[in-house]
Amino acid sequence: MAIIKWAMAKYQGLGKEGNGQVSTQSGALQDQPYGFNTRFEDKAGTNPEEQIAAAHASCFTMALAFGLAKQGFTGGTLECKVEISLEKEGDGFIITKSAIGLEAKVPGMNSADFEKAALEAKVNCPISKLLTCEITLDFISFEGH
Known part of the structure; x- marks a missing residue:
């Protein structure tokens, strides 16, 4: 049985002059503005x-914690920052990398x-x-025994 989560986006106007709002099922995002100027x-x-960076950071960190x-292991702290690279490709854009720190x-x-x-x-x-896209992992610091 699949677990289904949702988000909704609405965009009024077109192109650079348009603007939108995005909301998530959990309410973590509620009519959060987005558009050309926020991107x-x-x-x-x-x-x-x-x-995407937030989704990848939280998913990776949770997967590592469960692993x-x-x-x-019962204690510890994991902190991860994900940087998503968006690059121009032809007339559009492509996500080329997700870098996990x-x-x-x-x-x-x-x-x-x-x-x-x-x-x-x-x-x-x-x-x-x-x-x-390419996914890299940079070990910024680790403290063990």
């Missing part, structure tokens, strides 16, 4: 790349086992599987 300029609001718990503290774990667990989470989290 390509510094206007307050959100954009698809930011939402570490499965190995018997990871900081972690997992007491009692060695760095080789942690790296293996993190790489497994990178490959197997559902959002990683969804993305077809």
Whole structure:
């Protein structure tokens, strides 16, 4: 049985002059503004790349947390920042990369086992599987034993 989550987007007007609102089932986003100026300029609001980055960061971090718990670790802190690269391609744009930066503290774990667990989470989290762009993982810091 599939778990289904939803988001809704509405856009009024067309092109650069248009603007929209995006909402999520959970209410985390409720009529959040988005448009050309929130995507390509510094206007307050959100954009698809930011939402993909949030989805990838939370999915990867959760996958890693569950993988570490499965190995018997009970404490620690994982912090991850995802940067989505949007590049011009022809008349449009393409997402070319999702770069994961990871900081972690997992007491009692060695760095080789942690790296293996993190790489497994990178490959197997559902959002990683969804993305077809390059996905990198940069170990910013790790503290174990």
